[in-house]
Amino acid sequence: MLCLGISKGGVRLCTASAQRYAGTHTGSGPRDHYQLLGIERKATSEEIKNAFFTMSKKLHPDSDPTNPLLHSQFVRLSEAYKVLSRDTSRREYDQLLDAAQRDRWAYGARSSYYQGPSPSAAADENAHYWSQFAARRGDPTQRRQGRNGRLVLYCLLIMAGSLTMHYVGFKTLREIHSNFMEKQHKRILKIYNEAKERARVNGFRKQQEILREKHAAFTEKYHAKNRHEESKK
Incomplete structure (x- = not known):
């Protein structure tokens, strides 16, 4: 050439x-x-x-x-x-x-x-x-199909990532809620047991006071009866 x-x-x-x-x-x-x-x-x-x-x-x-x-x-x-x-x-x-x-x-x-x-x-x-x-x-058609395929893949990846994040977040919140409810239950149970114990102690004391009052009244009535009988003699 x-x-x-x-x-x-x-x-x-x-x-x-x-x-x-x-x-x-x-x-x-x-x-x-x-x-x-x-x-x-x-x-x-x-x-x-x-x-x-x-x-x-x-x-x-x-x-x-x-x-x-x-x-x-x-x-x-x-x-x-x-x-x-x-x-x-x-x-x-x-x-x-x-x-x-x-x-x-x-x-x-x-x-x-x-x-x-x-x-x-x-x-x-x-x-x-x-x-x-x-x-x-x-080829423009192949390039366009390739772009569309990559776009669909990105969307699927985003959806999968979003679902994973929602699942992890829901699981974490459920664990936090379960721990909170368990702590509240233990706290309420403790308060109930303490109140029950105080009521039992207070009831026992009340019963003792009532018994002492009845005993004192019976003793007083008994002594009064004896004094009345002695006065008759």
Whole structure:
């Protein structure tokens, strides 16, 4: 492959590689990032942003799940916006785009011994290039399913943690309540036994006082009777 004077970061690129980097090497003919977004090269950053949002609505894979080509087109659209939305990468892209456009004539002017890559080889090379982005980015449906799966897993973990915390808290409160009720029961039983003992002691004393009073009354009555009998004599 013939290498021409195109460089990126100090590394010389072959013409096909430079065209691939600049987004102009496709099986259907040249198509750079500006053409992909439907804007001119002098477009402002705001125009680039608006064009990307407009095109992304049309080329997003979710807009037509039955069309398998939308994914690769959306990947190219995102790559174009990523390059053109930053001043540094846009300036570098413009330089490579100018160089690629200047060097197109070199492929037609080369000697007959070099025929260049066949259309099928160019298509394979282009497909291999974009497949790297597809492999890295993954299918949007799979990414969405993965996010949903992780979300469901997080929800289940949160629910399990919440149930565990509620169970532990309920068990702890039940133990605290049981200990409190046991202490109250012992305290009430102690008070009852003390009151019962005091009542028993007080009742025994009361009975002793009553017996002493009856004994004193009987003794007094007995002595009075004896004195009455003695007085009669």
